[in-house]
Amino acid sequence: xxxxxxxxxxxxxxxxxxxxxxxxxxxxxxxxxxxxxxxxxxxxxxxxxxxxxxxxxxxxxxxxxxxxxxxxxxxxxxxxxxxxxxxxxxxxxxxxxxxxxxxxxxxxxxxxxxxxxxxxxxxxxxxxxxxxxxxxxxxxxxxxxxxxxxxxxxxxxxxxxxxxxxxxxxxxxxxxxxxxxxxxxxxxxxxxxxxxxxxxxxxxxxxxxxxxxxxxxxxxxxxxxxxxxxxxxxxxxxxxxxxxxxxxxxxxxxxxxxxxxxxxxxxxxxxxxxxxxxxxxxxxxxxxxxxxxxxxxxxxxxxxxxxxxxxxxxxxxxxxxxxxxxxxxxxxxxxxxxxxxxxxxxxxxxxxxxxxxxxxxxxxxxxxxxxxxxxxxxxxxxxx
Amino acid sequence: xxxxxxxxxxxxxxxxxxxxxxxxxxxxxxxxxxxxxxxxxxxxxxxxxxxxxxxxxxxxxxxxxxxxxxxxxxxxxxxxxxxxxxxxxxxxxxxxxxxxxxxxxxxxxxxxxxxxxxxxx
Amino acid sequence: xxxxxxxxxxxxxxxxxxxxxxxxxxxxxxxxxxxxxxxxxxxxxxxxxxxxxxxxxxxxxxxxxxxxxxxxxxxxxxxxxxxxxxxxxxxxxxxxxxxxxxxxxxxxxxxxxxxxxxxxxxxxxxxxxxxxxxxxxxxxxxxxxxxxxxxxxxxxxxxxxxxxxxxxxxxxxxxxxxxxxxxxxxxxxxxxxxxxxxxxxxxxxxxxxxxxxxxxxxxxxxxxxxxxxxxxxxxxxxxxxxxxxxxxxxxxxxxxxxxxxxxxxxxxxxxxxxxxxxxxxxxxxxxxxxxxxxxxxxxxxxxxxxxxxxxxxxxxxxxxxxxxxxxxxxxxxxxxxxxxxxxxxxxxxxxxxxxxxxxxxxxxxxxxxxxxxxxxxxxxxxxxxxxxxxxxxxxxxxxxxxxxxxxxxxxxxxxxxxxxxxxxxxxxxxxxxxxxxxxxxxxxxxxxxxxxxxxxxxxxxxxxxxxxxxxxxxxxxxxxx
Numbered sequence: 009x010x011x012x013x014x015x016x017x018x019x020x021x022x023x024x025x026x027x028x029x030x031x032x033x034x035x036x037x038x039x040x041x042x043x044x045x046x047x048x049x050x051x052x053x054x055x056x057x058x059x060x061x062x063x064x065x066x067x068x069x070x071x072x073x074x075x076x077x078x079x080x081x082x083x084x085x086x087x088x089x090x091x092x093x094x095x096x097x098x099x100x101x102x103x104x105x106x107x108x109x110x111x112x113x114x115x116x117x118x119x120x121x122x123x124x125x126x127x128x129x130x131x132x133x134x135x136x137x138x139x140x141x142x143x144x145x146x147x148x149x150x151x152x153x154x155x156x157x158x159x160x161x162x163x164x165x166x167x168x169x170x171x172x173x174x175x176x177x178x179x180x181x182x183x184x185x186x187x188x189x190x191x192x193x194x195x196x197x198x199x200x201x202x203x204x205x206x207x208x209x210x211x212x213x214x215x216x217x218x219x220x221x222x223x224x225x226x227x228x229x230x231x232x233x234x235x236x237x238x239x240x241x242x243x244x245x246x247x248x249x250x251x252x253x254x255x256x257x258x259x260x261x262x263x264x265x266x267x268x269x270x271x272x273x274x275x276x277x278x279x280x281x282x283x284x285x286x287x288x289x290x291x292x293x294x295x296x297x298x299x300x301x302x303x304x305x306x307x308x309x310x311x312x313x314x315x316x317x318x319x320x321x322x323x324x325x326x327x328x329x330x331x332x333x334x335x336x337x338x339x340x341x342x343x344x345x346x347x348x349x350x351x352x353x354x355x356x357x358x359x360x361x362x363x364x365x366x367x368x369x370x371x372x373x374x375x376x377x378x379x380x381x382x383x384x385x386x387x388x389x390x391x392x
Numbered sequence: 393x394x395x396x397x398x399x400x401x402x403x404x405x406x407x408x409x410x411x412x413x414x415x416x417x418x419x420x421x422x423x424x425x426x427x428x429x430x431x432x433x434x435x436x437x438x439x440x441x442x443x444x445x446x447x448x449x450x451x452x453x454x455x456x457x458x459x460x461x462x463x464x465x466x467x468x469x470x471x472x473x474x475x476x477x478x479x480x481x482x483x484x485x486x487x488x489x490x491x492x493x494x495x496x497x498x499x500x501x502x503x504x505x506x507x508x509x510x511x512x513x
Numbered sequence: 514x515x516x517x518x519x520x521x522x523x524x525x526x527x528x529x530x531x532x533x534x535x536x537x538x539x540x541x542x543x544x545x546x547x548x549x550x551x552x553x554x555x556x557x558x559x560x561x562x563x564x565x566x567x568x569x570x571x572x573x574x575x576x577x578x579x580x581x582x583x584x585x586x587x588x589x590x591x592x593x594x595x596x597x598x599x600x601x602x603x604x605x606x607x608x609x610x611x612x613x614x615x616x617x618x619x620x621x622x623x624x625x626x627x628x629x630x631x632x633x634x635x636x637x638x639x640x641x642x643x644x645x646x647x648x649x650x651x652x653x654x655x656x657x658x659x660x661x662x663x664x665x666x667x668x669x670x671x672x673x674x675x676x677x678x679x680x681x682x683x684x685x686x687x688x689x690x691x692x693x694x695x696x697x698x699x700x701x702x703x704x705x706x707x708x709x710x711x712x713x714x715x716x717x718x719x720x721x722x723x724x725x726x727x728x729x730x731x732x733x734x735x736x737x738x739x740x741x742x743x744x745x746x747x748x749x750x751x752x753x754x755x756x757x758x759x760x761x762x763x764x765x766x767x768x769x770x771x772x773x774x775x776x777x778x779x780x781x782x783x784x785x786x787x788x789x790x791x792x793x794x795x796x797x798x799x800x801x802x803x804x805x806x807x808x809x810x811x812x813x814x815x816x817x818x819x820x821x822x823x824x825x826x827x828x829x830x831x832x833x834x835x836x837x838x839x840x841x842x843x844x845x846x847x848x849x850x851x852x853x854x855x856x857x858x859x860x861x862x863x864x865x866x867x868x869x870x871x872x873x874x875x876x877x878x879x880x881x882x883x884x885x886x887x888x889x890x891x892x893x894x895x896x897x898x899x900x901x902x903x904x905x906x907x908x909x910x911x912x913x914x915x916x917x918x919x920x921x922x923x924x925x926x927x928x929x930x931x932x933x934x935x936x937x938x939x940x941x942x943x944x945x946x947x948x949x950x951x952x953x954x955x956x957x958x959x960x961x962x963x964x965x966x967x968x969x970x971x972x973x974x975x976x977x978x979x980x981x982x983x984x985x986x987x988x989x990x991x992x993x994x
Contacts, residue, residue, distance in 0.1 A: 200501040225568035227579070228558075238501065241579035245501045248583050270564070277568055280539060280843045281583060322976070327842070328984035421920055425949035471549045472522065472923045479520040482577065486520070486536060489585035490592070499581055 015061075015082040017101040018073040023141075024097045025106065025148035026058035028089050039152055041097070043089055044074070053077065059097055061089070094152050096145055106149050113354035114153075115161030116146050118177070122166040124195055124234040126221070127306055128262050129298040130379075133165055143173050150180050159189045168198035175207040182213040190216045191258070196246030197239055202253075205246075209253040217256040217286060220247060223267050225277035233266065244281070251284050258287040263336075264299075264306035268313035275320035279327045288324050290317060291352075292335035296379035310340040317341075321348055338373045339389040346372075353377055361388035368392060393466070395459045402443040402450055404462060408433065411466055412473065416441055419469040515554050516572040523548040524925025526966050531925075537587040538839055538928040539569040542969045587843055591928070594845045594852060594860060597648035599901070601849065601856075603656055603863040603874055604639060606631050606666050610658040612692050613727040614714075616760055616787050620881030621658050630663050631866040638892035639864035640673055644681055645897045654688045654712075656863075656874070661695040664703075671707050688712050693740025694728060701747050708752070711744045713737055715755040715777065717763060717770035725760045741777065750778070758785055759810060761801045767814035775821075775828060782818075783831035784811055786956065788875060789940050804955040812963060819967070822977040829981045836961055837978050839929045849873070851931035851957075855913040858889070858906050868892045870900050872909060875935045887935055909934055912944040920948025926961045930954075 026041035036042055038056040046065045053060070053075040060079045064070065073079040080097050087103070089095070094107035107114050119142055122133035153160065160181070167174055174192075181190055196218060199205050208216075220243065223233040230240035247257055259278055261267070267274070271290075278288060292310070293299055299306060310317075317333070324331045325348075333345060334352035341349065351374040358375045367373065367390035376388070394405040406416070413431065416439050420429045423443060430442040450458065489499075521535040525545060533541045533548055541547075543562065550556055551571065556563055566572045570584060578584070608629040610621040622629045631639075643651065653674060655667055671687060678685055687709040704711065716722040719734040726733045737755075744753045755777075757763075757770060774782045786807045811832075818830050835848045849856020857872035864870055868891050871877040876887030887909065890900040900906070912934040915921035921932065933953050937946030948954045968975040 202498065226564050227567070227574070229564070238579070241501050244580055244583060248586060273565070273568060281587065283843055323979065326976070326979045326983055418923060422949050424947065467549060468523075468525075469923075471552050474552050475518055475521060475548075476923065478518045482517075482581075483520040483536065485577070486581060486585055486588060489582060490588040499577065501579055 013082065013084045013087045013103045015080045015084070015101050015103060016070065017078075017080050017097065017099065018070075019076075019078045020059070020080065020097055020099050020101075021078075023099060023145055023148075024059045024078055025145060025152065026095065026097075027152055028061075028091055028093045028095060030091045041095060042077075047081075061095075061097070061103070092154075094149060096149075106145070107153055108356075109154055109157075111355050112159065113161075113356070114157070114159075115163045116149065116177070116181075117163055118142050118146065118167050118174075119165040119169055121169050122164060122195075123169065123197060124166070124236045124239055125298070126234050127266075127298055127302045128233070128264050128293055130294040130296045131165075132297045139170055139173065143170065143177065146177060147180065150177075150184050153185060153188075155185060155187065157185060157188045159191065160185065162190060162192040164193075166198075167192055167194050168196070168204065171204075172207060175211050178208065178211045178213050178216065182211060186215075188215065191219050192216060193219045195234070195239065195243055196220045196250065197242035199246030199249050200242040202249050205249045205253045205255070208250075208255060217258055218250055219258045219260055219289075221260045221262060222247075222274070222278070223261070224270055225274045229266065229270070233264070247282055247285075251282070257282070257285045258289060259285050260289045260291055262291050262293060263308065263310070263313065263317070264293055265308040266306065268308055268316055271313065271316040271320040272323060275323045279324060279329060283327070283329065285329060287330045287332065289332045289334050289352075290321065291333075292377075294335065294377045294379060295382075296377070300379070310336055314341060314345075318345060321345065335374065335377065337376055337388065338369050339367065339391055340387075349374060351375070363388050363390050366390045366392075393463065395455075395462060397450060397452070397455055400444055400449055402427075402455075402458065404441040404443070405434070406439045406441075406466070408437055408439045411439060411470055413439060415466070415469045415473045418472070419465050422465070516556075516558075516566075516574055517576050517578075518552065519570050519573050519578060521548075521571050522923055522925045522927055524962070526962055526969070530966070530969060532965055533571055534925050534928055535570045536928070537570070537584060537591055537843070539571075540840065540965070541565055541569055541571065542965060590843055591845055594847060594856075595854070597646075597650065599646045599858065599860060599862050600648040600650050601652045601654060601861040602639075602643045602646075603654045603861065604631070604636075604670060605656050605658075605863060605865045605877065606660045606670070607658040607663045607866055609662050610692075611662070611694060611728055612659065612733065613729075614758075615725055615727075616758055620878065624659075624662055629658070629866060631666060631864075632868075633666075633669065635864070635866070635868040635892055636666065636670055637673065638868070639870075640670065640677060642864070642870070642892055642897055642900070643674075644677060644683075648683070650684045650686070652686045652688060654690060656690045659692055659695065660689060661691050661693075661697075661700060664697070664700055668703055671703070671709070675707065686710065692726070692728075692733070692737060693744070694731060694733070694736045696740045696743060701743070704744075704748055704752075709748075711748065711753045713741065713753070713755050714758065715741070715773070716757045716760070717766055718773045721763055721766050721770060721773075724762045725758065738777065745778075755779060756783055756785065759787060759807065764802060764806055764810045767810050768817050771814050771817055771821075771828075775826070780827060781829035781831050781834075782814075784814055785832070786811075788878075789936065789952070804952050804959075808956065808959050811960065815963075819974055819977060822980075823973060827980065832960070833964060833978070834981045836929055836957075836964060838982055840961075840964070841979060842982055850933060851929075853913070853915045853927075853931050854910070855932045855934060857887070857909060857913060857935060858901060859913075862889070862901075864892065870895075872906070873935055875939070879935065879939055886938060909944065912937070912946075918945055918948075920951075920954065924958075926958060929961050930957045 026039050028043050029036040029040040030043055036054045036057050038058060040057055041059045041061055042057055044060060044062045047062055047068050057077050060074045060077050062074060062079060062081050063085055064081050064083050070081050080101060080103060092109050093105055096104045096106050119139050120134040120136055125133060224230040227240035231237050250257055295303060321331050331348055332350045333348045334350055338346050338349055353374050357378045359378050360375045364370050369391050396403045416431050420441055423429055427443040427445055432440045434440045519535060521533050523531050523533045525531045529545055530542055531545045531548060608620060608622045609624050609626055611624050660667055674685060687707055689709050690712045693713050715737055716725045722734040741753055771782060815830050815833060818828055821828050835846055835851055839846050846852060849860045852860060861873055862870060863874050863877050865877055870889045870892060871880060872887045872889055880888055889905050890903060913932050915927055915930060915932040918932055921927055934944035936953055938944045940952060941947055
């Protein structure tokens with residue numbers, strides 16, 4: 009959920025999902041939500057418009073909807089909204105940006121619930137009854153997403169908590185976006201049941217990859233990180249079952265203090281037990297959510313694990329498994345690891361230090377997490 | 393365990409309760425290139441291994457290192473025997489699963505009700 | 514809380530170290546006596562090695578480990594070479610040969626001898642039988658004598674196979690084993706047309722090669738070097754490979770032999786000992802050198818090769834690579850000699866010029882000496898079922914898996930090694946063999962121990978070994994060897 013903002017709703021009886029249209033640049037359609045930059049009535053308004061958002065710059069008192077259409081009055085003027093962004097307006101007046109065509113990091117958010125509570129979770133789970141609600145929103149969202157979208161995530165919380173709705177969602181995505189690469193972020197625990205996997209297989213979506221976190225090569229350490237017993241056994245079994253039914257897999261290893269000493273052994277474990285995985289990503293910590301709460305236990309300076317990381321990356325790479333390093337700026341790693349670094353931090357939370365403009369490798373560096381600023385971790389060292 | 397040199401024979405005596413005949417056979421199989429090996433029981437509870445060198449005789453000076461080697465080998469083969477006994481069932485199960493053709497041999501991974509509970513505050 | 518044991522074996526590496534190996538080949542090198550400590554429950558969950566024991570499936574916290582299905586999949590993967598069944602089909606097209614190699618195992622005849630070429634009837638029946646294999650990949654290997662003496666028959670064979678394959682759509686790879694002295698334009702064009710891979714013999718520098726391999730009136734070394742160059746030029750570098758055989762004379766020149774392969778532009782060498790068959794046996798009545806002598810030669814060459822790698826030259830020793838693929842990867846090995854069950858029948862079969870079918874090349878060599886123990890049948894007189902699943906095959910099956918052989922059943926290196934009933938029979942008189950004096954056992958035990966010890970002592974060497982296993986390099990190798 010990004011850029012949540014709250015305004016005053018009029019005539020919004022059920023959640024509205026629509027594409028932002030800026031008057032008078034184009035003719036709105038019934039999937040459009042017209043964005044007005046101030047309170048005024050345009051001469052004509054398409055009566056089929058899904059809704060209207062009004063930025064109340066003049067701060068006038070408002071009494072009712074614009075032209076009889078469902079309307080949201082926003083006084084938060086900082087909110088960035090651009091043409092063709094897809095948003096949801098909830099009945100309580102919250103405005104949620106669901107999709108930004110100018111971003112490479114869009115996801116379908118499916119639930120806040122999770123069956124783990126990982127120490128480093130950047131988006132800690134909430135217990136709530138949101139699965140049906142979010143499914144309905146996504147059902148409206150998917151048809152509006154441009155067909156030429158290259159990549160789209162499915163995230164939460166834990167997407168497998170949707171049960172059969174997950175394959176239903178994947179079917180919809182396959183139908184409307186057949187050429188879009190889909191990445192589902194999941195702990196795969198539910199896939200320790202082959203029935204759950206078969207449902208996914210039956211969708212026959214050829215462009216789905218499952219991104220699955222693995223913390224260690226044995227249960228006590230992995231389960232300590234997920235704060236959930238049996239999670240290691242279920243996740244590894246889930247990974248195997250997914251492969252049995254022809255699904256693609258990426259393993260994600262979040263680099264945190266309890267796990268870094270065993271990185272090389274984890275790499276060996278991955279190669280020996282799941283050599284079929286398509287990709288392994290070693291990921292720097294995002295200091296937000298649970299990670300911020302547990303920062304003292306899990307934070308670790310990349311320079312202190314560089315040797316272990318290098319050994320792990322090298323082992324997988326030599327063995328033929330593609331490897332990447334995510335979420336770490338180039339300056340914290342030695343240059344032999346740079347070829348593996350990817351610009352992975354989502355654009356809406358990526359920042360650079362002022363000194364970065366002097367850096368020789370600025371253009372290919374993935375930068376820092378915005379949240380790193382607040383926790384005092386923005387230690388840039390420009391490369392000369 | 394007693395290891396004694398009697399004329400040309402090295403005599404190794406063990407408690408069969410500690411080192412079974414299986415263990416003795418597997419251990420002293422490897423001595424068969426350099427020695428003639430006989431394995432017998434004495435009084436029902438003692439295992440007796442007779443080693444006669446195929447070439448030459450056993451030097452007193454070599455007795456020490458040979459005894460060491462025998463003791464160490466016996467322990468190793470005893471350890472192997474324990475592993476074989478303790479893991480027989482798991483191994484059979486593993487191989488049966490490996491060559492089974494259907495899902496019905498899958499072992500469900502334990503799922504407690506708390507695993508997918510929403511009880512974290 | 515105490516733990517449960519999972520199936521594993523162990524073996525001493527040296528004074529200080531032993532290696533634990535589990536049922537699927539995962540290993541832990543640790544101090545001597547660790548296996549005993551594990552078994553006596555002297556390891557505590559706070560010991561650093563405990564996590565390693567769990568992660569590598571040596572112990573479990575439950576009587577049936579949670580990941581048992583994953584282990585089962587890995588076991589099946591290790592034995593997956595069984596899925597395809599016979600994939601290497603050796604066609605012995607003729608016994609006639611124009612060379613006189615001191616270690617010849619073929620029972621060769623002179624080029625003038627009549628009656629030692631494969632007839633067209635036997636050829637067509639052998640081809641038909643080959644296509645009955647369930648394997649999707651077939652490697653057709655033409656051997657002899659010298660196959661280029663019967664180029665017409667080779668062409669006939671390839672054309673017949675190629676035409677028949679339209680109905681089966683298998684991936685067929687052709688390999689021609691030749692000394693290259695009779696390489697003609699006609700042969701080259703034909704090889705080009707069908708993508709045939711050339712496998713030739715290069716024993717080392719000229720003085721070693723010519724000492725081992727004689728041909729009247731011709732310098733064998735010069736002829737093979739010329740032939741290699743021509744084949745590379747016309748067929749492509751990746752279509753030419755060479756094998757060496759170690760004679761007693763070769764034993765003095767490990768480094769020079771490696772250097773020769775380097776000089777000739779090869780990126781690997783397969784250091785092969787003499788097989789105890791054919792002339793190699795008859796010449797002396799016993800093996801012409803001891804296992805220890807071969808091991809000394811092998812290790813010298815291997816250490817030299819490692820030095821080259823550490824200095825930046827990528828050069829592989831093939832036998833080590835095969836063993837290492839079993840140690841360092843979860844995959845099955847395609848090398849028939851080190852499979853359990855052994856590759857005889859399961860992976861390889863030899864169709865002799867006279868129509869007899871043998872369990873392997875070595876089995877055929879025994880027959881040349883009058884011993885038909887491992888003859889499976891005859892292409893004209895027996896059906897596929899009688900040959901591949903008949904009583905002979907089943908007799909061999911008693912002894913082709915090291916899991917159940919005396920000495921092997923609890924050996925720590927079992928997963929990395931194999932069984933060789935034909936060699937056991939030839940050298941010791943029984944297909945089961947007797948391990949303490951068995952040359953195959955001594956050789957493999959020491960090579961495996963040596964490789965593990967090298968890795969334990971040096972991360973750099975382990976890294977080099979892993980580069981030898983890189984899949985993109987492996988892709989260049991033929992499927993079945």
